[in-house]
Amino acid sequence: MQAAIPFPDISPELFSIEIGDFTFALRWYALAYIAGILAGWRMAAMLGTNPRLWPSEAPMTRAQVESLVTYVIIGIVAGGRIGYCLFYQPAYYLTHPLEILAIWQGGMSFHGGFLGVVLGTILFARWNGVRLSSVADIMAIVTTPGLFFGRLANFINAELWGSPSDMPWAVIFPTAAAQDCPGIEGLCARHPSQLYEAALEGVMLGAVLLWLAYRRGWFARPWAMTGAFLAGYGAARMFVELFRQADDQFITPDNPAGHVLRLGEAGLSMGQLLSLPMLLLGVALMLWAHRRA
Secondary structure: OOOOEEOOOOOOEEEEEEEOOEEEEEEHHHHHHHHHHHHHHHHHHHHHOOHHHOOOOOOOOHHHHHHHHHHHHHHHHHHHHHHHHHHOOHHHHHHOHHHHHOHHHOOOOHHHHHHHHHHHHHHHHHHHOOOHHHHHHHHHHHHHHHHHHHHHHHHHOOOOOEOEOOOOOOEEOOOOOHHHOOOOOOOOEEOOHHHHHHHHHHHHHHHHHHHHHHOOOHHHOOOHHHHHHHHHHHHHHHHHHHHEOOOHHHOEOOEOOOOOEEEOOEEEOHHHHHHHHHHHHHHHHHHHHHHHO
């Protein structure tokens, strides 16, 4: 029998309260969003109001940072939900449009949430008279705690698991079908790809960006930090997709890997296809920012 780690007995709900026919439940997924927003808020206040990190003066006041949080929350929730519906199950939600609002049922897209935050950041900068490049460079760093907590919540929810694996750290997820693992009866050990993403996109990327801000002075190069985040996230996501199970709607008998763009025997998953433009744009922004500096 292969070595594997049983999935820890953690309920997706932190607690629930029943009042008649109404049930209120606080889920780890919601708590992850709250923790990510609070951590990002504190980091934005620390970075955006510290004049020593900027070439002339701090670009934002604490009041403006608090206002930015409102724009970000709306962008995350609206963009994440709409992005999931459009990118992953457009046919279903076109026939069930009211379920787009059912966020409590799950289904959020990072790329959709990212686009929502981009739009919110642009509106905030324009309406508050703050340089867009400065806000974007701050957002590049403060996004990483949310990525970390969000991927931990994906693991607790036993969702977005990895492909079958015989590695000793592979996890037996309770909701992963055993028949998806050829040659293994009764068990289906998989890569804990959610934890891979939490480590790469949250911890490592966040640490590198903070080092660039405090030790290398990258806030003096407008858009360089934004480019570093885009390139770093794009590269990390494309790498982890190699160990992640494709979404069911993309898997067919003649396409078991779930590639949405097929190039002979190889191909790109939906996550890789959406991350590739981020990687290319990030590299271009860094080069452009350093040439201007």
